[in-house]
Amino acid sequence: MKDFGRNRALALRALEAWCAFFWCCAMVCLCSAARAEPPQPLANWLFPAGGQRGKTVEVTVSGKELQGASGVRVSGPGVGGKIVQVVNPTTVKIAVEIAPNAELGQRDLRIVTPGGITNRLRFFIGELPELNETEPNTERTQAQKLETLPVVVNGQVLERDRDCYRFAVKAGQVLVIRLEGRRVLPYLPDTVPGFLDGCLTLFDAGGKVVASADRFRFDPDPLLIYPVPQDGEYTLEVADILYRGRADFVYRLTVGAVPYLTHVFPLGAQRNTTAQVALFGANLPAPNLSFAVPADAPPVRPFLMPGVPNLNVVPFAAGDYPETGESEPNDAPAQANRVNVPVTINGRIQKPGDVDHFIFSAQANQVLVMEVFARRLDSPLDAHLSLRNSQGGQLAEADEYQDPLTPLVMHHADARVVYTFPAAGDYVIRIRDIELAGGEDYAYRLVIAPPKPDFFLYAMPDNPRTGKGETAAVTVKAIRLDGFGGEINLAVQDLPPGFSASDAVIPAGQEEAKLTITAAPDAPLGPVAPSIVGTATPVKELVTRRVVGAEDVMQAFSYHHTVFTQEFVLAVIEPAGFALSVGLAPKQVLEVKQGAEVPVTVKAVRREAVKGPVELSAVGPPAGISIKPATIPADKDETQVVLVIPKQAPVGLRTNILLTGTLKTDKETFTRNAPAIPIKILPEK
Incomplete structure (x- = not known):
């Protein structure tokens, strides 16, 4: 036994020595090998x-x-x-x-x-005390006690899960219970319908269901407003309506006799005026509120009540045109309210079956946009517009307008008509709910005005990355509004020292352009937040718009949404593989002729032990432009890339050519961007 123990010890020491030797060899190999590119988080x-x-x-x-x-x-x-x-x-x-x-x-x-x-x-910032749910609380007999109200409970609906909470309330209180699940994660890729579809059920002390909700109007996040009839302890059950469960079914649950604003009327006001607004909801401090709408108010802003906790916000619009309210009766064309264009009409479909008519004058060949803002302002109205001439003949109608600026709206229910009037005269526009529903919360803003050309810009991805001294490529896309089709100039601003970026142009009639951002060789690791701006002249004056970030989000296995983010953030990481550069001066634009072949020097700086040729290719070159096959040989650091400009390339086109280089080793493939090559097309002769 002693020999066995001694032999075992010797064997362990030998194994330890071999492990140490192997580890040292591995470290030598790793140090001499290429730095592996870390995966994107x-x-x-x-x-x-x-x-x-x-x-x-x-x-x-x-x-x-x-x-x-x-x-x-x-x-x-x-x-x-x-x-x-x-x-x-x-x-x-x-x-x-x-x-x-x-x-x-x-x-x-x-x-x-x-x-x-x-x-x-x-991540949401609130005013009320918060706590996390405590399991087990699946059964009502296990309900987690909420000692003090109001409170915000943070929870998760896990597999086969229901969450139960109990609390004491007093007679006469108006209890507000709001579940926010879809607001936390609006779209999930691998479940149907693609979000937590929450359900609230309230039980009294005897176990009787006294109230329930599985939505609020068209919002899948449910709201309960319950006037408490008697003192006692109540139990609340939170679940998915289909009794699904998963870790990303995260929710925030507000419980208490707290102020809650369900809606306001009107839904907006003219800029540089004083708004008089009626408030609706529960536990509100006052039925009305007056406030100034500044001249620079955004098109839509959160409506906040002063002096009380704002547990929710409703959108409030600001417009440029004179505003008027509807006057009943206006259910028939003969009763139509006369308005002067341009105008914003604040109205309601006050009861089921209600119809509102408005009459206005238009000039021959005048183009007007008639647009409803209701669902985009949290109104349940599913609007339908019908435009008629003075004899009652229908000229145009519209139901659902898909607004790309509101990607979180799942049912686009606002109507929009753009019409060129053939003759001067009076015309009537009719608005109703397409399902003939109605009520005091079925409010709308109907804007009748000439087109207002404009544009909105977003960048994808919203979180690009690049190594020190390397280059990230960004696509900037334009949403063109009211017929604007002109050129949009893009520039990157607020870069850290040592960084550089290409400018770019979204050509007239097109919707996107690509630009590049190159990090300094000694840039600190971590995020930076440069600004990208676009300038254009939609009408007469130069307009500047900031580019927002955007992400492509999948819903329910197949639907894709472009959802805007609050920041565009570039991450600087450790360099790996190689970096590319081009032989152009900063901000230099190559002027190239139709039908020409233009050489550009492209250089590669290989890092550490990376060896091999770098194959170059163009990324989605526009206007039929191409490059001849090009490779930086394994024993060289540069080559000439030849741009081939077709004879039919549009004269005056200003665009960027983006190149990528690919280098393959035995274990990894590296792909890197070169800084953009800006070109301008000149006539062949």
């Missing part, structure tokens, strides 16, 4: 999805490739975060610090890793 959900002002909240973030997470980025001032623990590559614990004066509402939260920065997750 992904964030799937976080819990809890919010916190109270003035508090520090511990949050769990779930995703992929989160190993080495080093930082937290939160949009807007007053909120910061730090990594507490990297549990594993799919789970990170963070601390979110919320200042007492942090602005209420949604923030974008991202995790920084060696591979870049994640997509955004939504």
